[in-house]
Amino acid sequence: MNSSKPLDLSARNAARARQATLTKPPGSLGQLEDLACRFAAWQGRAKPEAPRPAITVFAGDHGVTVEGVSAFPSAVTTEMVRNFANGGAAICVLARALDARLEVVDAGVAGDVSALPIVHAKVRAGSRNLAKETAMSAEETSAALEVGRAAARRAVEAGANLLIAGDMGIGNTTASAALICRLTGASPELVVGRGTGIDDIGLANKLRVVKTALARVAWENLSGQDTLAELGGLEIAAMAGFYLEGARLGVPSLIDGFIASAAALCAKSMEPSLHDWLLASHRSAEPGHDHALAALQLPALVDLGMRLGEGSGAAVCVPLLQLAVRLHNEMATFEEAGISGKSA
Known part of the structure; x- marks a missing residue:
């Protein structure tokens, strides 16, 4: 019988962690953030390749x-x-x-x-x-x-x-x-x-x-x-x-x-x-x-x-x-851009 390959949950979690460091308010890119993380889980890469x-x-x-x-x-x-x-x-x-x-x-x-x-x-x-x-x-x-x-x-x-x-x-x-x-x-x-x-x-x-x-x-x-x-x-x-x-x-x-x-x-x-x-x-x-x-x-x-x-x-x-993947991969992090993150 056919069986589906398991998702790479560690890559998805790493992608979510990266999203939290990008120069934007958390969640401000809406579904685009989730899409990028889904591609990370599919490809087993925290920074997935662009969809081909x-x-x-x-x-x-x-x-x-x-x-x-x-x-x-x-x-x-x-x-x-x-x-x-x-x-x-x-x-x-x-x-x-x-x-x-x-x-x-x-x-x-x-x-x-x-x-x-x-x-x-x-x-x-x-x-x-x-x-x-x-x-x-x-x-x-x-x-x-x-x-x-x-x-x-x-x-x-x-x-x-x-x-x-x-x-x-x-x-x-x-x-x-x-x-x-x-x-x-x-x-x-x-x-x-x-x-x-x-x-x-x-x-x-x-x-x-x-x-x-x-x-x-x-x-x-x-x-x-x-x-x-x-x-x-x-x-x-x-x-x-x-x-x-x-x-x-x-x-x-x-x-x-x-x-x-x-x-x-x-x-x-x-x-x-x-x-x-x-x-x-x-x-x-x-x-x-x-x-x-x-x-x-x-x-x-x-x-x-x-x-x-x-x-x-x-x-x-x-x-x-x-575009969702490019935003995920190419946006600067707060640290890279020298921008102060969200206050505790």
Whole structure:
């Protein structure tokens, strides 16, 4: 079984001690101070290295799209993967701006993307219709998890010390909503959102589909991996594997939005200690994201009203993390600056 690397608590304590000596009132940098100390614990260094992100976008199609749950056809998954490969998607722009490694992985795209310069790791051509049957077999789920684990290993071997998983898959907000409902106990009415922009009729239909899927497994005693197989998707499983392997290797993951949080919930249900290696980036505009973040016990750093996916919300937060570490490392101490400290 996967197990997460222990945090270095001595490094975290040393970082907290350093924060107390910097030329500022204690706690005046708020969450930035805690973020720097978290990186110290992750890296085992009182003065951690700056975050070097690697972004991996996992793509897969969903059989549940035959139920009419999306405003866009399944073909858009293939077309967007092509857009990723050509550098035209939002996450491509963000990766260039951050000088971050970007990899696109076909975990289960239904269309033919074999000619594109991406990682070809297709487990099968899309998941099955989760409203009617198990989305992925046990073997397919394990294979998709390994696709993500292998991607995390590649990212770390290339020098990343921060992992970001992005998603692309028409229909994946439906799968994610079902997963979040099952894993948190939240009602579908509170979790199901408009995804790609469906109207009121479409939203009512999507709600019906999620309820049907949940009813199909209502009396099943499912493990975390079983839940992923029943209600998830190939790219969601790959993202879960990505997070699990990152934690095993001792590299934190910055969680994106709704789909990423569903994947993180699945991964945490398989390895509870994973929590120590997760950081939530932004609060998605999808209504169910709050329930996922609450279950993960991860407060979001920012709320920008984003709901794009692709890892975009996480990427936007990277400069904030980099600044937190630079402030921690480069600010002068009271002694270095010759400034009197706080009176006793």
